[in-house]
Amino acid sequence: MISTALRLPHVFISQAHLVSYGGSEMVTLELAEYFAAAGSRVTIGTWTVGPPMMPHLRKHENISYFDLEGEELSERLAADPPQLAWIHHQLVPKYLLQYPAKTTFVFNHMSAVHPLELSWSAGIEATLASLHLYNSPETLEGHRSRALAGGFRNENMQVFPNPAPDDFGDVKVRIPGRPLRLGIVSNHPPDELAELCDGQPPELELEIIGNSPRTGSNAVRITPQKLERLDGVITIGKTVQYAILAGLPVYCYDKFGGPGWLSSENFTSCERRNFSGRGFAQKTSTQIALELFNGFASAAAYAADLRRSDVSRFTLSRALEKVVLAVHRGGGSSRPLGEQIEAHALQQKVVGHYARNWLRLQREATES
Structure with a gap:
């Protein structure tokens, strides 16, 4: 468990979808549960939440989830800016793009092959991220070899080895x-x-x-x-x-x-x-x-x-303690994003459109 001195009042996590016991979804759930148990308020931004993940999230009063592009999420983040934004799939709420200074950003990549895990908005990531995490040396090397990590500082690129609770x-x-x-x-x-x-x-x-x-x-x-x-x-x-x-x-x-x-x-x-x-x-x-x-x-x-x-x-506690120490050393980004904000928001909408339709087709195929 994170020591009291390192505890974070508010943690934001982004995730494309939370509707199955899939790899990235389990990472998001376990992160949320860990930070919640440590006393943090945890906010998740996603395009969709459903069974079987929803009941696990609802067990915790200090875990909440919002539509990634909804006004409710913007209001939540404005009223209580997170100290840490843990970003999956390059998904950054527009509020944090506009006001990143109070938040430390960590971008986590769980594949060098799956399109959602690639740095499809590398400029935003290079500007915001204090840490770039990869679930294995193979994934890290894959991002480097395909020039997916252009502009990233080598010392901020680390392996986060898919740790377990x-x-x-x-x-x-x-x-x-x-x-x-x-x-x-x-x-x-x-x-x-x-x-x-x-x-x-x-x-x-x-x-x-x-x-x-x-x-x-x-x-x-x-x-x-x-x-x-x-x-x-x-x-x-x-x-x-x-x-x-x-x-x-x-x-x-x-x-x-x-x-x-x-x-x-x-x-x-x-x-x-x-x-x-x-x-x-x-x-x-x-x-x-x-x-x-x-x-x-x-x-x-x-x-x-x-x-x-x-x-x-x-172990999740050991791996996260290293990340949280980096957060306490870091701080938010003061570099202006300028026109990148609208460009990223538009890209994110395109990705979201296809992700929502894919999820709908998956659901319909299951129900038929």
């Missing part, structure tokens, strides 16, 4: 059963994992956790309590950090392929790629089944050793 470190690892109970955590399982579920080997009990028409499964929030009921997970991305803190073995595999069980031989390479599975070959369902059972014991031993080592970089 600290309470995942309190998970009590269960004694593995027979069959092994493994969770497949994915909203996009590839065919080889779906085939594995269709014909589950007798030595494995597979639980699919994620919203997937292919497997007919539904998404649920991954919690420490959920992990305590599993012997290990098959997943990529943010759930890997949950499992690392929990001491659970991770079979790193999904739509990009993957190395299989995390081990001392592949961990550094996987971490550099945000545990995405990129950089490794795809496997057949038969290969995966054999590796899951035959490699479990050594993977479990490695997970236990890893948990006993220094994995504090994956």
Whole structure:
């Protein structure tokens, strides 16, 4: 938890949408919950909020959310300027563009591929940001190599390694059963994992956790309590950090392929790629089944050793304390944005138009 001396009275977070347990949405939710628990007032600006995220936000009296382009948000920010604006997807409310001086800006990027994660308004970011954060070295290097970080100061570009809430470190690892109970955590399982579920080997009990028409499964929030009921997970991305803190073995595999069980031989390479599975070959369902059972014991031993080592970089409190210290050293931007304000606001409206329509089509497809 952030120390009392470093506590921020008001934190603003922007996010394109909050309607699923997706990667960036979970980052936003966990940030909001963390700052709220530390005593901050948290304001979220977004284009849409809905189930399953809305109930989590409504549990906290000091978390509120507003339409990103609505007057209510402008009034809220004018009455109570935030000390920190944590920006996702380049989305900056017009009020903060016009009056940035009282606010320190942090821009967080969670991909070097997804269009919403790119610096599509790099001039605004270069002017406002005290910190530019990237979820892995691969993402940071991807932004640099594609000239997405032009004008950014190197010393302000840092890795924020998709950290997990600290309470995942309190998970009590269960004694593995027979069959092994493994969770497949994915909203996009590839065919080889779906085939594995269709014909589950007798030595494995597979639980699919994620919203997937292919497997007919539904998404649920991954919690420490959920992990305590599993012997290990098959997943990529943010759930890997949950499992690392929990001491659970991770079979790193999904739509990009993957190395299989995390081990001392592949961990550094996987971490550099945000545990995405990129950089490794795809496997057949038969290969995966054999590796899951035959490699479990050594993977479990490695997970236990890893948990006993220094994995504090994956804890949300440690990662955020570094950011908040930078905020206290920094301060708002006094550089005038001039014509950039209207240009950015127009770009943001265009992005918002397509994002809202995409969300509508997704909702209609689900309901039909």
